[in-house]
Amino acid sequence: xxxxxxxxxxxxxxxxxxxxxxxxxxxxxxxxxxxxxxxxxxxxxxxxxxxxxxxxxxxxxxxxxxxxxxxxxxxxxxxxxxxxxxxxxxxxxxxxxxxxxxxxxxxxxxxxxxxxxxxxxxxxxxxxxxxxxxxxxxxxxxxxxxxxxxxxxxxxxxxxxxxxxxxxxxxxxxxxxxxxxxxxxxxxxxxxxxxxxxxxxxxxxxxxxxxxxxxxxxxxxxxxxxxxxxxxxxxxxxxxxxxxxxxxxxxxxxxxxxxxxxxxxxxxxxxxxxxxxxxxxxxxxxxxxxxxxxxxxxxxxxxxxxxxxxxxxxxxxxxxxxxxxxxxxxxxxxxxxxxxxxxx
Amino acid sequence: xxxxxxxxxxxxxxxxxxxxxxxxxxxxxxxxxxxxxxxxxxxxxxxxxxxxxxxxxxxxxxxxxxxxxxxxxxxxxxxxxxxxxxxxxxxxxxxxxxxxxxxxxxxxxxxxxxxxxxxxxxxxxxxxxxxxxxxxxxxxxxxxxxxxxxxxxxxxxxxxxxxxxxxxxxxxxxxxxxxxxxxxxxxxxxxxxxxxxxxxxxxxxxxxxxxxxxxxxxxxxxxxxxxxxxxxxxxxxxxxxxxxxxxxxxxxxxxxxxxxxxxxxxxxxxxxxxxxxxxxxxxxxxxxxxxxxxxx
Numbered sequence: 088x089x090x091x092x093x094x095x096x097x098x099x100x101x102x103x104x105x106x107x108x109x110x111x112x113x114x115x116x117x118x119x120x121x122x123x124x125x126x127x128x129x130x131x132x133x134x135x136x137x138x139x140x141x142x143x144x145x146x147x148x149x150x151x152x153x154x155x156x157x158x159x160x161x162x163x164x165x166x167x168x169x170x171x172x173x174x175x176x177x178x179x180x181x182x183x184x185x186x187x188x189x190x191x192x193x194x195x196x197x198x199x200x201x202x203x204x205x206x207x208x209x210x211x212x213x214x215x216x217x218x219x220x221x222x223x224x225x226x227x228x229x230x231x232x233x234x235x236x237x238x239x240x241x242x243x244x245x246x247x248x249x250x251x252x253x254x255x256x257x258x259x260x261x262x263x264x265x266x267x268x269x270x271x272x273x274x275x276x277x278x279x280x281x282x283x284x285x286x287x288x289x290x291x292x293x294x295x296x297x298x299x300x301x302x303x304x305x306x307x308x309x310x311x312x313x314x315x316x317x318x319x320x321x322x323x324x325x326x327x328x329x330x331x332x333x334x335x336x337x338x339x340x341x342x343x344x345x346x347x348x349x350x351x352x353x354x355x356x357x358x359x360x361x362x363x364x365x366x367x368x369x370x371x372x373x374x375x376x377x378x379x380x381x382x383x384x385x386x387x388x389x390x391x392x393x394x395x396x397x398x399x400x401x402x403x404x405x406x407x408x409x410x411x412x413x414x415x416x417x418x419x420x421x422x423x424x425x426x427x428x429x430x431x
Numbered sequence: 432x433x434x435x436x437x438x439x440x441x442x443x444x445x446x447x448x449x450x451x452x453x454x455x456x457x458x459x460x461x462x463x464x465x466x467x468x469x470x471x472x473x474x475x476x477x478x479x480x481x482x483x484x485x486x487x488x489x490x491x492x493x494x495x496x497x498x499x500x501x502x503x504x505x506x507x508x509x510x511x512x513x514x515x516x517x518x519x520x521x522x523x524x525x526x527x528x529x530x531x532x533x534x535x536x537x538x539x540x541x542x543x544x545x546x547x548x549x550x551x552x553x554x555x556x557x558x559x560x561x562x563x564x565x566x567x568x569x570x571x572x573x574x575x576x577x578x579x580x581x582x583x584x585x586x587x588x589x590x591x592x593x594x595x596x597x598x599x600x601x602x603x604x605x606x607x608x609x610x611x612x613x614x615x616x617x618x619x620x621x622x623x624x625x626x627x628x629x630x631x632x633x634x635x636x637x638x639x640x641x642x643x644x645x646x647x648x649x650x651x652x653x654x655x656x657x658x659x660x661x662x663x664x665x666x667x668x669x670x671x672x673x674x675x676x677x678x679x680x681x682x683x684x685x686x687x688x689x690x691x692x693x694x695x696x697x698x699x700x701x702x703x704x705x706x707x708x709x710x711x712x713x714x715x716x717x718x719x720x721x722x723x724x725x726x727x
Contacts, residue, residue, distance in 0.1 A: 151551050152551070153547065153550060153551055154723075155723065173553050176551060176552060176553040177553045179551075181551045183544055183547055183548070183551075185544050186544065187543065187544025187545060187547060187548045188543065188544070188545075189466075189470070189540075189543065189545050190543060191470050191473045191474060192466075192469065192470070192473070196469065200462070200466050201548075201552075203454075203462040203465075204454075204459075204462060204549065204552040204553075204554050205552060205553065206454045206458075206553070232473075245544075248548070
C-alpha cells in the first residue's frame, strides 16, 4: 500500500488525521470534546488513552464522520469531515466500541454485506472475504450464523468487516474491552500485522498496557482535552525517574513517620516525589536504584519494619497519575483482568 | 462469483489492497434490499406470525358471522358472499400486521450496532432506508397475494380478475407505507422492541373494527360511522374493495363529479398518499436526526 494516496484535487497529504481546535458540544450542552489539536502521520500506530467519559468515543466518532464537529477544522486522509463526509467514509475503517455484527447473518454474509457497502468490486469480493476470514481465524465458521459466536469471535468478525476495503486508516474504539486475555492477544496480533502492512491505526483504550504494547505515539485525554502527547517512553520519562515501592508492616502514623525519614535523609534530589501507598510508601526519583539500599537502611535504623521493596520503571499509570493527579479508573490492572464476559 | 487470477495471497495475513469504487444510488438500494430479504428468509417466524392472525380472522369471521352479515349487505355489495366482502379487509389487515414489524428491524439494527455500521459506510443514507422499505413492501405484497389466494379457496371471487388483484396489492402496499413509517418512528423514539410492537399493534384492532372492514357502516352506531369517516383504514378497505368488485363502494365521502370506481378510488388513494407523505415525512425527520447524532 502506498504511504500516501492521491487527494481528489491531486495534491498529497501525509497526515491521516489533522485536527485543529476540534470541539463537540451535544445538544444538551455537554462539551464532550473541548478543543483537540492533533496530527497523526500516515502509517502510525496512534492511541488515545483516557478514563471512561474522557471524550475518547465522541472524538473518534467525530473523526469517523458520525458526528459533526461544532467548532474547529478536522481533516481525515486530507478530506474535510464536514464538507466531504462520503470521501472520509470511503477512506476509513471504523470499529465501534460495541461489537457490531448482524447476528442473523453468517460470518461470510456479514463480510459480503460490508464488501458491497464499501463498493469492493464484484470480482474481488470472494477473494477478499476468504482472505479476511483467514486473517481473523473464522474460516471454519464462515457459514455459521454469528449469533452463536463468542464475544471474541464476534469482535474479530467485526474487525474484519471494517477492513474489507483495505482502508488506509482504521479507527478502533476500545477494541479489546470485555475480552479475555487470549482473545485480546489475538486481536493485538491482527492490529500489529495491519499496521505493519502500512495501515494507520488509531485506537482508543483505557488500558495502559494496551497503549504501551501497541502504540508508537499516544495522547492522554481527560475531560475532552489532550493533556499530553508522545511516545510511551517519552511520556514515562516525564514522570521523572524510576519508582521505589517500599512495603511496610505498619499503620498510618508509621507511614507518615517513614515519609518524614525519607524527607530528612536528603538521599534523593529535591524534586523527587514521595507518596503514601495502601501498603507503604513510594519514592519517584532518578536515583531510586542507586540510593534505594541506603533508604532501606535508614528506615530500619528509624525502627521501621520493611516487608518488601521493588524498583521499577514507571508505567503509563504513573504517567497518568503524574499528569492528572488521579488514578485511572481501571487501575494498573492489565486489560484482561477486567474482562470475564467473553470466552474464546 | 469469480476469483481474479492475479491476487497475491502470499500468507494468510496478507492484506490485498482494494481499489475502492463508490456505488451508485441504485446499487446501494439493491445491497440493502438484498440484506433485508435475506434477514426475512432467515427469520420466517416474523413472516408467519404476521400472516397467522389475518388468516384466523378470515376463517373465523366468514364461518361465524358470514350468515348474519350477508343479510345486511345492500347496494353495490348486496348479494355478495361474506368471503368476497371480507377478503379486501383482510388484505389490508395483513398490510398493517406486516408493516408494524418494520420498526422491529430498525430497533434490532440500532441494538446490534448495524445501524451505526451502515451510517459510517459510504452508502447513500436515503438508499439504505429505501432498500429496507422495498424489501418490506415486497414481503407485504407476497403476503397479500397469499391472503387473496386463500380467500378465493374459501369461496371469495375477485370480480375484476387479475387486474383487480394487482390493484388490491397496490392499495395494500400504499397503505403499508404509512404504518411502516409509523412503526419506524416508534422504533427511533423508544429504541425498544416491545414498545414498538405494542405501540403499533395497539392501534390495529380499534382502527380495523371502527371502519368499513368487517360490516357495512350503515348498520353500525352513529359514532362509529363518524369515526370511520376519519379512519384511514376505511379508505384503504374501500379502495381495495372497489378494486375487487369493480364498483363504487365508498359511503363516508361523496366527491362530486366522480362516478363508478373512481368515486371510491380517487378519495381513497388521495387519503392514503397524503397519510404516507405525512407519516413518512415524520419518520424521515426522526431517522435523519438519529443518524446525525451518536447512537449510543
